[in-house]
Amino acid sequence: MGKRRNWSIPYILFLAFFVLMPLFLIVYYAFTDNSGDFTLEHFRHFGMQPEAMHTFVFSIGVALITTAICLLLGYPAAYILSRMEKKTAKMMVLLFILPMWINFLIRTLATVALFDFLKIPLGQGSLYFGMVYNFLPFMIYPIYNALQKTDHNLIEAAQDLGATPRQVFFRITVPLSTPGVASGIMMVFMPVISTFAIAELLTINNIKLFGTTLQENIYNGMWNYGAALSLIMLLLIGLTSLLNSGGNARAAEEGGLI
Amino acid sequence: MKKFNFSFLQSLFLLVMLLSANLFSGKCRASDNDRQQVLKIYNWADYIDEDLLTEFPAWYKEQTGEDVRIVYQVFDMVEVMYTKIALGQEDFDLVCPTQAVMQRMIHNDLLQPLGTDFGATPNHMKNMSPFILDRLNDFSTKGKNTADYALPYMWGVSGILYNTSKISPDEVKSWGCFWDPKNKGKMLMKDSYWDAYAMAAVYGYRDDIASGKRSVYSVTNDHTAQDIALVENQLKTMKPNLAGWEADFGKDMMTKGEIWFCYAWNGDAVWAIEEAGEVGVPLSFVVPSEGSNIWFDCWVIPKYAKNTKAASYFLNYLCQPEIALRNMDVSGYCSAVATPEILEAAIDSTLEETVNLDYFFGPGNDSLKVNPVQYPDKSMVDRSAIINDFLDQNDEVLEMWSRAKGDSLFSGMIYLIAGVVVLLIAFLIYRFLQKIKSKKRRMGKRK
Amino acid sequence: MMKRILSNSYIGLLLLMLYAPILIIVIFSFTEAKVLGNWTGFSLKLYTSLFNGGIHHSLTSALWNTLIIGAISAFISMFLGTVAAIGIYNLKSRTRKAVQLINSIPILNPDIITAISLFLLFVSLGISQGYTTVILAHISFCTPYVVLSVYPRLRRMNENLYEAALDLGATPFYALRKILLPELRPGMISGFILAFTLSIDDFVVTLFTIGNEGLETLSTYIYADARKGGLTPELRPLSTIIFVTVLVLLLIINQRAAKKGS
Numbered sequence: 010m011g012k013r014r015n016w017s018i019p020y021i022l023f024l025a026f027f028v029l030m031p032l033f034l035i036v037y038y039a040f041t042d043n044s045g046d047f048t049l050e051h052f053r054h055f056g057m058q059p060e061a062m063h064t065f066v067f068s069i070g071v072a073l074i075t076t077a078i079c080l081l082l083g084y085p086a087a088y089i090l091s092r093m094e095k096k097t098a099k100m101m102v103l104l105f106i107l108p109m110w111i112n113f114l115i116r117t118l119a120t121v122a123l124f125d126f127l128k129i130p131l132g133q134g135s136l137y138f139g140m141v142y143n144f145l146p147f148m149i150y151p152i153y154n155a156l157q158k159t160d161h162n163l164i165e166a167a168q169d170l171g172a173t174p175r176q177v178f179f180r181i182t183v184p185l186s187t188p189g190v191a192s193g194i195m196m197v198f199m200p201v202i203s204t205f206a207i208a209e210l211l212t213i214n215n216i217k218l219f220g221t222t223l224q225e226n227i228y229n230g231m232w233n234y235g236a237a238l239s240l241i242m243l244l245l246i247g248l249t250s251l252l253n254s255g256g257n258a259r260a261a262e263e264g265g266l267i
Numbered sequence: 268m269k270k271f272n273f274s275f276l277q278s279l280f281l282l283v284m285l286l287s288a289n290l291f292s293g294k295c296r297a298s299d300n301d302r303q304q305v306l307k308i309y310n311w312a313d314y315i316d317e318d319l320l321t322e323f324p325a326w327y328k329e330q331t332g333e334d335v336r337i338v339y340q341v342f343d344m345v346e347v348m349y350t351k352i353a354l355g356q357e358d359f360d361l362v363c364p365t366q367a368v369m370q371r372m373i374h375n376d377l378l379q380p381l382g383t384d385f386g387a388t389p390n391h392m393k394n395m396s397p398f399i400l401d402r403l404n405d406f407s408t409k410g411k412n413t414a415d416y417a418l419p420y421m422w423g424v425s426g427i428l429y430n431t432s433k434i435s436p437d438e439v440k441s442w443g444c445f446w447d448p449k450n451k452g453k454m455l456m457k458d459s460y461w462d463a464y465a466m467a468a469v470y471g472y473r474d475d476i477a478s479g480k481r482s483v484y485s486v487t488n489d490h491t492a493q494d495i496a497l498v499e500n501q502l503k504t505m506k507p508n509l510a511g512w513e514a515d516f517g518k519d520m521m522t523k524g525e526i527w528f529c530y531a532w533n534g535d536a537v538w539a540i541e542e543a544g545e546v547g548v549p550l551s552f553v554v555p556s557e558g559s560n561i562w563f564d565c566w567v568i569p570k571y572a573k574n575t576k577a578a579s580y581f582l583n584y585l586c587q588p589e590i591a592l593r594n595m596d597v598s599g600y601c602s603a604v605a606t607p608e609i610l611e612a613a614i615d616s617t618l619e620e621t622v623n624l625d626y627f628f629g630p631g632n633d634s635l636k637v638n639p640v641q642y643p644d645k646s647m648v649d650r651s652a653i654i655n656d657f658l659d660q661n662d663e664v665l666e667m668w669s670r671a672k673g674d675s676l677f678s679g680m681i682y683l684i685a686g687v688v689v690l691l692i693a694f695l696i697y698r699f700l701q702k703i704k705s706k707k708r709r710m711g712k713r714k
Numbered sequence: 715m716m717k718r719i720l721s722n723s724y725i726g727l728l729l730l731m732l733y734a735p736i737l738i739i740v741i742f743s744f745t746e747a748k749v750l751g752n753w754t755g756f757s758l759k760l761y762t763s764l765f766n767g768g769i770h771h772s773l774t775s776a777l778w779n780t781l782i783i784g785a786i787s788a789f790i791s792m793f794l795g796t797v798a799a800i801g802i803y804n805l806k807s808r809t810r811k812a813v814q815l816i817n818s819i820p821i822l823n824p825d826i827i828t829a830i831s832l833f834l835l836f837v838s839l840g841i842s843q844g845y846t847t848v849i850l851a852h853i854s855f856c857t858p859y860v861v862l863s864v865y866p867r868l869r870r871m872n873e874n875l876y877e878a879a880l881d882l883g884a885t886p887f888y889a890l891r892k893i894l895l896p897e898l899r900p901g902m903i904s905g906f907i908l909a910f911t912l913s914i915d916d917f918v919v920t921l922f923t924i925g926n927e928g929l930e931t932l933s934t935y936i937y938a939d940a941r942k943g944g945l946t947p948e949l950r951p952l953s954t955i956i957f958v959t960v961l962v963l964l965l966i967i968n969q970r971a972a973k974k975g976s
């Protein structure tokens with residue numbers, strides 16, 4: 010199996026070309042101004058603009074709450090699914106993913122219509138509904154697969170040793186599912202910060218997330234500033250990834266989605 | 268095991284089929300290698316009669332003896348088009364920006380002049396209403412005559428689309444209805460910083476305009492630091508009353524009867540009034556008395572275009588009255604072409620009120636029975652000015668816009684969130700350090 | 715028993731929440747109103763209009779493009795991701811962690827940044843954009859998900875089986891086919907489904923890699939259309955048909971699998 014190390018080469022090359030190179034281009038734009046000279050102006054600009062900073066922190070807040078809701082709703086769902094028989098469970102999981110096949114704009118406008126129908130005004134409530142709606146499947150999927158893999162021998166052994174169901178759950182099942190939870194959080198937290206369409210449509214632009222700031226700047230010709238903003242986001246990504254994988258050895262080893 | 272091999276091979280087979288299907292279709296497209304025989308048009312969706320795209324090649328062949336094939340693409344936001352051309356140097360031959368973006372493109376040297384030599388073909392571009400051409404020439408930059416670079420396509424005015432059963436015409440006669448707390452939560456504003464700036468500036472300086480101290484044009488387009496500050500103030504006081512900033516779905520919400528009034532362009536208003544009428548919601552449109560703005564979309568030829576000849580011919584083709592009428596039908600807007608045929612088609616003798624359109628169609632046309640929403644009366648147009656792009660002050664205005672639009676968050680909440688984040692990071696760092704410590708201990712033990 | 719009812723109804727409630735907006739689309743596909751949310755009486759006019767070409771021909775080509783691009787990207791991502799996962803599994807710890815970090819970047823990056831950066835990449839390299847660039851872009855943000863689907867299966871797999879096969883005289887390739895790939899297959903399939911889902915719903919990345927030869931996918935078509943005249947009403951029956959078709963397919967596959975099981 011050791012020889013298969015070089016199987017990773019095609020993908021590493023692919024990553025280098027399609028992920029790292031574009032990244033360097035972003036870095037280039039972030040550190041230069043219109044005439045191509047090196048400058049730190051854009052970062053200073055961000056630091057001095059309280060409004061951008063506020064939006065950024067607020068988006069993190071929204072992302073935290075969304076992730077928490079997805080976790081609270083998704084974990085029990087994943088747990089229940091993992092206890093069903095395999096065939097039904099697989100079908101159920103696919104049912105959770107199926108709404109994603111309807112185009113995003115259409116299903117978001119339908120959500121607006123739904124809220125109109127229920128006479129609920131658009132605002133924070135609809136924002137969180139929309140966020141959870143779009144990201145819940147991404148939380149359920151990895152947790153379900155992590156729970157499904159749980160070695161039942163361990164659970165039986167614990168039960169033989171006299172553990173109560175609650176102890177089994179909290180001491181065995183939950184810790185073993187941590188890699189799934191970590192994947193789920195990864196796939197929900199960062200994307201929520203950078204989504205702007207959900208905030209735009211479901212709060213009629215009343216609530217502004219960092220994704221909107223990004224889009225505004227890039228679309229209105231301030232590419233360098235937009236690139237700087239995205240670098241700041243990347244820093245956040247890097248920080249959380251490093252800390253996450255460093256702090257949770259199993260998640261790093263498993264390193265997986267499912 | 269057999270089952271597995273089969274499905275693996277099956278998927279491989281499918282992949283090969285798909286790839287070859289893709290390649291074949293690609294080959295068919297690529298067979299027409301001559302770029303001079305392709306005309307690439309980039310336009311808004313639903314903004315042109317698409318049958319024209321199949322009829323033009325025949326006309327072109329007739330006029331010049333050359334073949335052409337049209338590649339038509341649509342964009343959802345004009346900023347995407349601008350980004351693709353400015354950042355990506357895409358070789359579209361014809362694009363249709365709003366007048367502000369057109370000015371930005373001229374200013375940044377992204378355009379080529381329109382062709383004027385059509386040989387034996389008559390030049391229909393002179394069908395343009397002089398009124399619109401004058402508005403074009405109001406703006407000029409770097410010594411370039413705007414009319415050389417842009418051909419107006421559709422135009423209109425901005426105003427207020429309102430529900431007559433929910434709010435009276437008297438109230439919406441002034442932009443002030445947006446600042447009236449009585450209407451809180453029942454109004455929408457466009458998510459466009461050009462429109463927001465113009466409207467806030469006109470309302471903010473209404474006294475100066477009324478007394479003649481400043482013109483609507485100056486207020487809308489001077490962009491001095493004082494102007495920007497005033498606009499920011501106005502927007503901030505208006506924001507609490509808004510239900511939101513809509514990009515395109517405002518007219519939908521109006522037809523559903525939940526919003527009482529919104530900022531709208533007259534072309535959209537024509538559509539909305541009709542659609543709402545079908546579900547029994549009475550809408551109407553007005554241009555407020557303080558003043559408003561004129562907008563138009565125009566065709567331009569980007570610098571990187573490769574087939575400027577066909578592009579110019581296409582523009583010529585579009586200026587023919589019957590073609591312009593067809594486009595007006597499909598898009599619902601008002602064409603910049605002003606020939607007697609257009610005038611005739613616009614007249615609806617069932618209407619009672621008349622509209623003064625001598626500014627557009629020429630003298631003698633001061634009481635026509637046309638749809639007053641689609642063709643604004645002279646009085647409306649006289650108090651409106653075109654919105655210029657912010658050009659060098661774009662950064663400032665954008666910043667101001669960000670502040671005005673997004674500044675609704677309590678500082679307290681921000682600090683709370685920041686606090687939670689710091690705690691989380693601290694927790695993660697703590698765990699990180701613990702892992703390192705235990706690793707070190709394990710390493711130490713092993714030795 | 716009680717637990718069963720409770721847990722089933724919890725799942726049912728969640729699914730209800732997820733499908734409520736879709737139900738709205740289905741219901742309102744049976745009315746003529748232009749705006750989603752207005753009801754002007756029961757009517758099948760939109761369905762007939764959809765099939766009689768009442769809408770532009772480009773919608774069908776957009777739909778076709780979306781499906782093909784989705785299928786090709788998903789397939790290639792699946793193969794690339796599986797090979798990559800096997801390779802990454804065998805890397806040394808430090809390299810492996812670095813590759814995994816870079817692998818997670820497309821997942822965590824805002825999609826507008828991925829879009830603009832790929833756009834800049836293709837522009838600066840002078841690659842003419844179109845079908846190929848869209849597929850490449852989709853592969854670049856789909857493959858990480860496939861890697862994340864397949865990799866844990868490798869981790870969990872019992873290496874002894876593989877070694878045993880080799881000891882019994884199998885060639886490494888034979889052992890790969892008969893031992894390794896069946897283990898990975900569930901991960902490959904879920905990776906494929908995820909990649910396909912992401913690809914057909916993508917907008918911004920597609921928008922900026924689509925070039926200027928008139929290529930359209932369902933997303934770019936719908937967004938451009940919505941901006942100028944409100945959402946085309948015919949999209950409601952189209953979505954309904956797509957949804958019902960996939961649902962029925964799902965049920966059929968499930969039934970056949972259940973039959974085979976018994």
